[in-house]
Amino acid sequence: MGTARAALRNQVRWAILHRGVRTYGSLQTRRGDPLARFLFAPGARANPYPVFDDVRARGRLVETKLMHVTVDHALATGILRDSQTFGVAFSDVQGVPRFVSWAFQAPDPEIASPVDAPSLLAVDPPEHSRYRRLVTRPFTPKALQKVADRVEERAIELLDGLAGKRRVDIVDEYADQLPVAVIAEILGVPADMHAQFLAWGHAAAPVLDLGLSHKQYTAVNQALRGMNQWFDEHFANLRRKPGDDILSQLVNADPDERLTDLELRATALLLLGAGFETTVNLLGSSVAVLAPDEKSRARLAAEPDLWPQAVEELLRFESPVQLTGRVAWKDTEVDGVEIPKGTAIISLLGGCNRDPNVFDNPDVFDLDRPNSREHVAFSGGIHYCLGANLAKMEGQVGLRMLFERFPDLELAPHGGVQHDMQALRGYRSLWVDLND
Numbered sequence: 001m002g003t004a005r006a007a008l009r010n011q012v013r014w015a016i017l018h019r020g021v022r023t024y025g026s027l028q029t030r031r032g033d034p035l036a037r038f039l040f041a042p043g044a045r046a047n048p049y050p051v052f053d054d055v056r057a058r059g060r061l062v063e064t065k066l067m068h069v070t071v072d073h074a075l076a077t078g079i080l081r082d083s084q085t086f087g088v089a090f091s092d093v094q095g096v097p098r099f100v101s102w103a104f105q106a107p108d109p110e111i112a113s114p115v116d117a118p119s120l121l122a123v124d125p126p127e128h129s130r131y132r133r134l135v136t137r138p139f140t141p142k143a144l145q146k147v148a149d150r151v152e153e154r155a156i157e158l159l160d161g162l163a164g165k166r167r168v169d170i171v172d173e174y175a176d177q178l179p180v181a182v183i184a185e186i187l188g189v190p191a192d193m194h195a196q197f198l199a200w201g202h203a204a205a206p207v208l209d210l211g212l213s214h215k216q217y218t219a220v221n222q223a224l225r226g227m228n229q230w231f232d233e234h235f236a237n238l239r240r241k242p243g244d245d246i247l248s249q250l251v252n253a254d255p256d257e258r259l260t261d262l263e264l265r266a267t268a269l270l271l272l273g274a275g276f277e278t279t280v281n282l283l284g285s286s287v288a289v290l291a292p293d294e295k296s297r298a299r300l301a302a303e304p305d306l307w308p309q310a311v312e313e314l315l316r317f318e319s320p321v322q323l324t325g326r327v328a329w330k331d332t333e334v335d336g337v338e339i340p341k342g343t344a345i346i347s348l349l350g351g352c353n354r355d356p357n358v359f360d361n362p363d364v365f366d367l368d369r370p371n372s373r374e375h376v377a378f379s380g381g382i383h384y385c386l387g388a389n390l391a392k393m394e395g396q397v398g399l400r401m402l403f404e405r406f407p408d409l410e411l412a413p414h415g416g417v418q419h420d421m422q423a424l425r426g427y428r429s430l431w432v433d434l435n436d
């Protein structure tokens, strides 16, 4: 009876949160709405770039049937940096059909999720400043110097494991494994939980998207529930026996800085999930770009100091996080368009990173591009990615070591399957021949 009631509750919540916006999104996709096309058209996963071009052709800020949208680099940067005018309170979105605003409610209010308050991503100042201050220390460039050696060691272990194999899924055997090991070590999550967290992380990742299928929604909830439960038990252990890690510090903080259980779970979930679900995609997409590009690979082999520049250009060219949104706190104006309080504006980061006003020949991957690092792959303003330095370091070390070990690596025929997600772009699997 309990199970039947839970299943019914799940069905009803899915219908309220996702079915309406899914049906409406599909209708608007057929009518050519550009944001609906990006979110719901099947072809947009494999190739979102024509949709970005369509948005660009319509203007710097485009009103759609869902929300306002932009692929303009300067406009998006301005919005993301202006936390006096724009925030992340999506539960207060106005001016959209009711079921679109419902889609921004938490999947289950009893469990912490990385995209709902009190997660850093979903709170405005002053809460945001308080949480962020508590978690920055392990991610400063100085703290990360120590981590670099561990990234190399872990990469060597994984590459040793590939030796002698002919054809491998490089996502499953390498891109997935490296970031989870690194972030778990920083957070003090035991190594025997890596596989479980990867499974939970992959199942929960669509939580960032709108209009989930019933199957996705159920999987997201189960995974979030599993992670919430595990972290509760882990925090109880850390209270008894603290380690030398950031979660132990948070759990045992002074009473005036202490977080509630929900805040602790939301913070830990976000750090862990953001720490691997994104970097996996940087590594996977980068292999797909570099493997067939013999010229760039020869340059990188001859000039390994170019790897930091290569990673900036890869982040620009195939942005692992494709979008973020902000909601106007007050009536305002953007590029001459009136924006009433409560209006949501989606910045398609992957499109901003192909803005021809900033990047010459934006659709070309170019190791010599002078301004690759102007990309907005890590967003901007107060929510600028906390793990940006870590992600770049993992990209540089992980890719350099892979291509040094397997210089003749090539994509296997019909080798890649993209994720079926809106916010995160990358490969679910990518088969390569190591040619060792």
Ligand code: HEM
Pocket: 120, 121, 122, 132, 183, 270, 271, 272, 274, 275, 276, 278, 279, 282, 319, 320, 321, 324, 325, 377, 378, 379, 380, 382, 383, 384, 385, 386, 387, 388, 390, 391
């Ligand atoms: C290539 C890899 C990564 C990409 C592309 C990426 C991208 C992003 C983006 C776009 C945001 C901001 C979203 C917004 O403005 O609404 C963000 C926020 C965040 N990222 Fe990353 N990220 C990556 C890796 C990491 C890693 C390794 C960590 C490790 C902890 C991390 C932790 C976070 C956190 C905690 C936030 C929330 C910051 C805040 O709201 O103040 N990310 N990331």
